[in-house]
Amino acid sequence: MEARSASPPPLRNTAWTSALWSPPWRRAILGERDWREVPLARLCEHIVYRHHAFLRRELPRIEELLAEVVARHGSTQPTLVGLQGDFLDLYGDLLDHIDQEEEVLFPFCAGLDADAGPADRVLEQLRMHEAAHSDVGETLARMREMAGGYDSSASLGTTHKVLLESLQGLEQDLHQHIHEENNVLFRRLRDELGEPAAATG
Numbered sequence: 001m002e003a004r005s006a007s008p009p010p011l012r013n014t015a016w017t018s019a020l021w022s023p024p025w026r027r028a029i030l031g032e033r034d035w036r037e038v039p040l041a042r043l044c045e046h047i048v049y050r051h052h053a054f055l056r057r058e059l060p061r062i063e064e065l066l067a068e069v070v071a072r073h074g075s076t077q078p079t080l081v082g083l084q085g086d087f088l089d090l091y092g093d094l095l096d097h098i099d100q101e102e103e104v105l106f107p108f109c110a111g112l113d114a115d116a117g118p119a120d121r122v123l124e125q126l127r128m129h130e131a132a133h134s135d136v137g138e139t140l141a142r143m144r145e146m147a148g149g150y151d152s153s154a155s156l157g158t159t160h161k162v163l164l165e166s167l168q169g170l171e172q173d174l175h176q177h178i179h180e181e182n183n184v185l186f187r188r189l190r191d192e193l194g195e196p197a198a199a200t201g
């Protein structure tokens with residue numbers, strides 16, 4: 001699990017996130033919460049500061065590790081090249097995805113963006129994000145297979161071992177991140193908008 005810094009990390013979209021990061025809620029979010037009861041805006045805030053910040057920090061670091069490992073072992077281990085290709089696709093897709101969540105969907109939840117659009121536009125956003133989450137799950141499964149189940153005991157050296165551990169950490173955080181969005185945030189948002197919950201994994 002990632003180390004938690006004392007102060008929030010810098011974020012791309014700071015206008016609304018900084019407004020939400022008030023001390024009482026910060027304490028609540030960092031402690032044990034029942035996410036079914038926390039206001040939607042606070043749940044969005046938690047996702048941004050915990051999971052989106054994790055991605056913005058970890059993806060560049062893992063990209064460098066992968067480049068180093070592929071440069072050293074790629075010619076004899078072609079699955080590493082395939083792993084790198086899937087990772088780079090995932091990297092770009094995820095950054096676009098979390099930007100869209102922060103710029104369109106989460107401000108609607110926060111009630112800070114009156115122009116976020118009518119309910120049908122928000123529901124369209126939900127469906128789009130759920131489809132993207134499914135794609136992420138498929139890519140993660142493929143990456144796990146190509147990386148030998150992230151078995152670090154079979155690593156090719158120290159950097160490869162760190163890479164495998166980092167990819168496993170990325171997978172774990174993404175699963176939790178997507179769970180919190182699909183099964184908590186989106187479900188609650190659908191309830192508020194009067195649409196039945198979608199079947200989500």
Ligand SMILES: [Fe+2]
Nearest residue numbers: 047098101181
């Ligand atoms: Fe997200």
Ligand SMILES: [Fe+2]
Nearest residue numbers: 097101129181
């Ligand atoms: Fe998402």
